[in-house]
Amino acid sequence: MEWLNETIGQAGVRGLGQLIGINIAFVAVMMVVAYTVLAERRVLAFIQGRLGPNRVGPGGILQPFADLLKFIFKEEITPTAATRFVFFLAPMIAVIAAFMPIIVYPFGPTINLPVVGEVSLVIARMDIGLLYVLGITSIGVYGIALAGWASNSKYSLMGALRASAQMISYELSLGLSLIGVVLLSGTLDLYSIVEQQSSWGGMKWNIFFQPLGFIIYLISAIAETNRVPFDLPEAETELVAGFHTEYSALKFALFFMAEYVNMFTVSMLATTLFLGGWNGPLVDKLPFLGVLYFFGKVFFFLFLYIWLRGTLPRFRFDQLMSFGWKFLLPFAILNVIVTATVAFFWF
Amino acid sequence: MLTILLFILFGGMAVGCAVAVVAQRNPLYSAISLVGVFISLACLYMTLAAPFIAAVQIIVYAGAIMVLVVFVIMLLNVEEEAHRPLRLRYLVPIAVALAAILIAEAAFILTLRGGPERVDTTGVPASDVGLTASIGTGLFTEYLLPFEVTSVLILMALVGAITLARRTLAPASTPEPEFAGASEYVLGEDYASRPTGVIQPGDTEATGQAMARMHIKQEEEAMRAKHSTTGEEEGEG
Numbered sequence: 336m337e338w339l340n341e342t343i344g345q346a347g348v349r350g351l352g353q354l355i356g357i358n359i360a361f362v363a364v365m366m367v368v369a370y371t372v373l374a375e376r377r378v379l380a381f382i383q384g385r386l387g388p389n390r391v392g393p394g395g396i397l398q399p400f401a402d403l404l405k406f407i408f409k410e411e412i413t414p415t416a417a418t419r420f421v422f423f424l425a426p427m428i429a430v431i432a433a434f435m436p437i438i439v440y441p442f443g444p445t446i447n448l449p450v451v452g453e454v455s456l457v458i459a460r461m462d463i464g465l466l467y468v469l470g471i472t473s474i475g476v477y478g479i480a481l482a483g484w485a486s487n488s489k490y491s492l493m494g495a496l497r498a499s500a501q502m503i504s505y506e507l508s509l510g511l512s513l514i515g516v517v518l519l520s521g522t523l524d525l526y527s528i529v530e531q532q533s534s535w536g537g538m539k540w541n542i543f544f545q546p547l548g549f550i551i552y553l554i555s556a557i558a559e560t561n562r563v564p565f566d567l568p569e570a571e572t573e574l575v576a577g578f579h580t581e582y583s584a585l586k587f588a589l590f591f592m593a594e595y596v597n598m599f600t601v602s603m604l605a606t607t608l609f610l611g612g613w614n615g616p617l618v619d620k621l622p623f624l625g626v627l628y629f630f631g632k633v634f635f636f637l638f639l640y641i642w643l644r645g646t647l648p649r650f651r652f653d654q655l656m657s658f659g660w661k662f663l664l665p666f667a668i669l670n671v672i673v674t675a676t677v678a679f680f681w682f
Numbered sequence: 683m684l685t686i687l688l689f690i691l692f693g694g695m696a697v698g699c700a701v702a703v704v705a706q707r708n709p710l711y712s713a714i715s716l717v718g719v720f721i722s723l724a725c726l727y728m729t730l731a732a733p734f735i736a737a738v739q740i741i742v743y744a745g746a747i748m749v750l751v752v753f754v755i756m757l758l759n760v761e762e763e764a765h766r767p768l769r770l771r772y773l774v775p776i777a778v779a780l781a782a783i784l785i786a787e788a789a790f791i792l793t794l795r796g797g798p799e800r801v802d803t804t805g806v807p808a809s810d811v812g813l814t815a816s817i818g819t820g821l822f823t824e825y826l827l828p829f830e831v832t833s834v835l836i837l838m839a840l841v842g843a844i845t846l847a848r849r850t851l852a853p854a855s856t857p858e859p860e861f862a863g864a865s866e867y868v869l870g871e872d873y874a875s876r877p878t879g880v881i882q883p884g885d886t887e888a889t890g891q892a893m894a895r896m897h898i899k900q901e902e903e904a905m906r907a908k909h910s911t912t913g914e915e916e917g918e919g
Contacts, residue, residue: 421710421714461733462734463734463737463814466734467733467737469737470745474721474740496757499752499753500753503746503749503750
């Protein structure tokens with residue numbers, strides 16, 4: 336460590352650490368995505384009384400790699416009427432915007448590693464962590480909107496319009512539901528927000544102070560990621576596959592990946608803000624336990640997503656819109672007002 | 683050194699995208715280029731130690747306003763602009779002259795008054811001007827009045843937009859005067875005696891729905907009657 340510090344300086348070491356962290360996180364998230372897809376197929380099959388994919392490897396654990404190979408060897412089709420440049424640009428925007436927020440989530444407490452010394456388990460600690468996440472998420476809409484427009488197909492365009500309308504509408508409630516947490520903790524830095532939840536033996540989670548905010552966040556997050564029961568942009572019975580109808584092979588795989596990465600980041604945000612991140616009993620004595628707690632909570636949310644998909648039918652579009660604007664948004668505003676009043680007088 | 687490199691990179695991107703906004707003939711390409719401008723500007727704010735402004739730039743401009751613009755372009759399917767001869771041709775030399783003067787001015791200041799390193803930055807604690815807390819404190823103490831006035835202004839724009847939109851929707855519900863029987867509003871009470879789907883002047887949406895409900899009911903009754911008779915036959919057999 337000493338000689339590294341001397342040759343490239345403290346900032347250089349930090350940059351190098353972040354670079355390594357980003358690569359590890361990228362690979363880890365890819366694996367999580369691959370196995371979330373497999374878990375979704377197996378759990379859905381269980382819910383519906385089927386077996387699901389269990390042929391490739393023991394219990395089907397190599398299925399994601401078989402799928403990936405198949406995606407790679409499929410033919411790339413670009414419709415003749417498509418706007419080529421935007422058609423290629425859209426999946427890239429979607430997947431980049433999905434991956435970018437990962438760096439700000441703290442996934443464990445400060446731990447002591449044998450060679451490196453004290454390391455905080457967060458890749459980039461930002462003063463505006465939460466705003467950064469929201470900003471990048473709002474960029475993700477372009478991937479879907481442009482994909483639908485560039486495909487030059489009616490199903491794609493309808494799906495893209497639905498998706499953008501839905502994401503714009505639910506982004507409001509999503510943002511407002513987070514304000515309650517920000518008001519209580521007084522910072523936008525995700526690492527500090529997690530640290531503040533570590534008292535009461537690691538159980539002072541924000542969900543106990545913000546139950547309404549948590550429910551609103553959960554509902555709008557499902558709508559933001561276009562998942563069942565809010566998966567109208569991809570309603571098979573009406574729109575074939577929605578905005579990615581015309582996409583094939585790896586470009587389709589990119590959209591698919593972006594959706595699952597979004598699910599993962601949204602679950603991480605819920606864990607970080609409402610369920611105390613890596614906090615839990617005994618974390619102050621065994622720091623490594625924090626990583627387990629964090630991913631345990633995240634996987635709980637991922638399971639919730641799959642569970643909902645196996646349970647609930649789809650909304651109608653007018654129900655979706657009136658639910659978002661006339662029900663969720665007023666409650667989110669109410670939550671902000673109540674939290675602000677309480678925080679002003681009692682904290 | 684790194685800051686200057688980043689400035690050149692993002693500044694160049696911003697200028698390039700801005701030129702593309704004007705030069706593109708497809709309105710959607712212009713919109714995408716404008717998003718590029720906003721993102722490069724946000725990166726510039728980031729290098730200037732103003733992360734909050736950068737995030738707001740992305741969330742408000744790139745994430746909200748431009749999404750709506752793209753949405754409207756997609757919804758209206760705006761055509762590509764056709765090539766047209768330049769109408770205000772005499773403005774071209776004036777524009778070139780003005781640009782030359784601007785560049786000369788910038789060069790003059792940079793060479794005669796010293797380079798960017800001569801700019802006085804003392805007295806400005808750069809590390810916390812752009813932070814969220816300091817901006818919040820400033821907004822709600824020193825600049826409270828402008829802040830509140832701006833919010834009222836935005837509220838007025840909101841109300842105005844809704845009023846404009848409602849005005850175009852309103853006449854659809856008022857009955858057309860030239861039809862006979864338009865004066866009685868609770869119309870179509872005689873719908874039960876008409877054959878299926880015959881709509882008369884002055885019928886409201888409710889009439890249509892009532893008519894549809896009635897016909898569905900009639901069909902159901904017919905089905906049930908038919909089913910019960912066949913059931914009896916089976917019973918006999």
